[in-house]
């Protein structure tokens with residue numbers, strides 16, 4: 057082989073090695089993305105009840121997205137659910153993006169508790185007033201909640217299931 061042919065062989069070999077490397081990286085990151093657990097580690101089919109599905113995904117078990125009014129713009133753009141604002145444990149207490157009020161503790165026993173924490177002006181919730189807070193954004197005294205809390209257009213069945221789920225969030229304080 058003269059030196060010109062040798063160079064061609066070297067260049068072709070280098071290109072092949074380069075291509076192989078690119079393929080490996082692409083395949084590797086593809087696999088990584090594919091095997092990566094979804095956010096929160098749960099797929100919708102892993103939720104045990106309709107109420108839990110709504111709480112964590114903003115959809116019901118039939119896959120219907122629950123429409124809402126009010127709420128910050130990001131909820132319309134990126135989707136979200138009760139958990140986005142009130143937390144996976146329902147305790148709330150952390151400010152949310154573009155929010156003008158801090159989401160409260162919506163664990164069932166906390167909502168219906170006779171002895172409210174200091175600073176809460178309204179009477180305890182009942183099942184009916186919890187539903188009204190979710191759909192109409194009113195507190196038990198009938199006062200409007202801050203618009204950071206979406207007004208959800210939800211069927212009676214979905215509301216009942218969601219309240220059952222809020223009961224399961226009850227834990228030790």
Ligand code: HEC
Nearest residue numbers: 127137138141157158159160162189190201202204205206
């Ligand atoms: C974009 C954020 C956001 C999302 C999503 C959200 N909430 Fe809220 N929620 C709030 C805020 C903020 C408040 C407090 C409003 C106020 O104090 O005026 C609130 C208040 C409430 C209250 C009244 C609690 C109280 O102590 O007054 C209930 C009940 C409630 N939310 C249930 C839900 C449920 C159920 C969902 C899901 C279907 C949900 N929220 C989704 C932000 C949110």
